[in-house]
Amino acid sequence: MKKNYNNKKPVVLITGYLGSGKTTLLNNLLRQEKRRVALIVNDMGSINVDAEILKKNGSNVTECPMFELQNGCICCTLREEFIKQIEKISNLDTVDVVFVEASGISDPGAVSASFLAYEEDNPDTNVYLTSVVTVVDADRIYREFLDDLKKKADKEATDENNLTAEEISTLIVDQIEFCNFIVLNKCDLLDEKQLAEVEAIIRDFQPRAPIFHSVNGNIDIDQITTTEPFNYEQIDSSSAIQKAINSLNEPNRATQGCTGEYGISSFVFEEKRPFNRERFMNFVNNNYPKELIRAKGYIWFSDADANVQLFEQAGRNSSVMTVAYWIDALEEKQKQEYLEYNPDVKEAWDDDFGDRVNQLVIIGKGYNKDKITAALKSCLDEKAIA
Known part of the structure; x- marks a missing residue:
């Protein structure tokens, strides 16, 4: 039937x-x-x-x-x-x-x-x-x-x-x-x-x-x-x-x-402190690990601390583009109104950086996680760390 x-x-x-x-x-x-x-x-x-x-x-x-x-x-x-x-x-x-x-x-x-x-x-x-x-x-x-x-x-x-x-x-x-x-x-x-x-x-x-x-x-x-x-x-x-x-x-x-069947695995790099734009782009353009298949996430640069940047990499192609503003960059009244209606954002709020965070999902096959993490940390802005 x-x-x-x-x-x-x-x-x-x-x-x-x-x-x-x-x-x-x-x-x-x-x-x-x-x-x-x-x-x-x-x-x-x-x-x-x-x-x-x-x-x-x-x-x-x-x-x-x-x-x-x-x-x-x-x-x-x-x-x-x-x-x-x-x-x-x-x-x-x-x-x-x-x-x-x-x-x-x-x-x-x-x-x-x-x-x-x-x-x-x-x-x-x-x-x-x-x-x-x-x-x-x-x-x-x-x-x-x-x-x-x-x-x-x-x-x-x-x-x-x-x-x-x-x-x-x-x-x-x-x-x-x-x-x-x-x-x-x-x-x-x-x-x-x-x-x-x-x-x-x-x-x-x-x-x-x-x-x-x-x-x-x-x-x-x-x-x-x-x-x-x-x-x-x-x-x-x-x-x-x-x-x-x-x-x-x-x-x-x-x-x-799927990670077991295809040998693909992922990890998350997370760091509140900003990237130095020049160091990060040099890493992406000149020293990026070939073992990485895909990476994506939100990042921020010390020279543009109001902007949410979306980083995406797929194979040999990568891009960084501004997609939004960080809540902490809003005027104080707007910021407080937003936090009042979005308590989950308030819970993760940092005293120094607000809601700003570098948060990347990294996917690959046969990569060295510790080495990649160290390379990304070396891209952080030293002035912001001090």
Whole structure:
């Protein structure tokens, strides 16, 4: 019997490797979305930086419920918590559509399998999965992973059992394979020939999903949203989906998590004192560890103590931009009013620096945490330390 999806809330899952542009895409979608939205934002770090970015920049975020899941992935260690939040949202009359931003190392097959199991166990639920959108960093695929993916395509044609899950490129393949829409982002960084090469290798793994080119995550929301339920049967059962469904019964998956499977781990660098701008930029531009895959967070410089700076690094690309003001930089009356209505900020207030803090989530593979921490501390402003 055909299921009735009338009056149910469609769920859009946004996935993609670290730094591909998922949060930027989601911000752009929120600006276009006219329906009442609920958000689930997952970040593998112990600080949910993606959620903070959305709060500061997303035009509709203040008007919709947001559920933040951090320090793990919704495909494994946070699977149960993810389903709990989905169930909570399903009962909200104030929500019409749900957007889920997975962490950069989440396996969309596992997330979707969890959702499928939930739908089957709860046939009367008011939510259903419609879109699995994979955001692909065109520039990074071309510069860093193209050779590995070509080798995988050749192996897959002969013996796909030879593929090793420990390689990061396997994760990228899983994300490309298991979706019904692909957003090929950062297309402005490649020429037409290079883009064609990237698109060709994507088609080796994903022959069906439409590919939409974008710059800064700018696409029409109608291109990747639908009212049709996600069609699991159209996805090859040989690789991503079968592995995902099998993983539901693997006891080690929930405890081991993505960091164990792919060798990726993270830590948080936190320091109240400001960075010296010149030292920090020299570290980023000239001495940045190659083992780091992704870093993001809010920082401040001693020469601009009123400004919140957002630092982001993904592969060979990095940026620093001013995104807001520190509360302590406001006029006294505004500051006190803000603190009165936001007691959580007041609890973390520092006598010398107020709410200013350098707080970076750092993600990588095979890095030396102590060495990186020491390097970052050497970038602090000595005058502010004295």
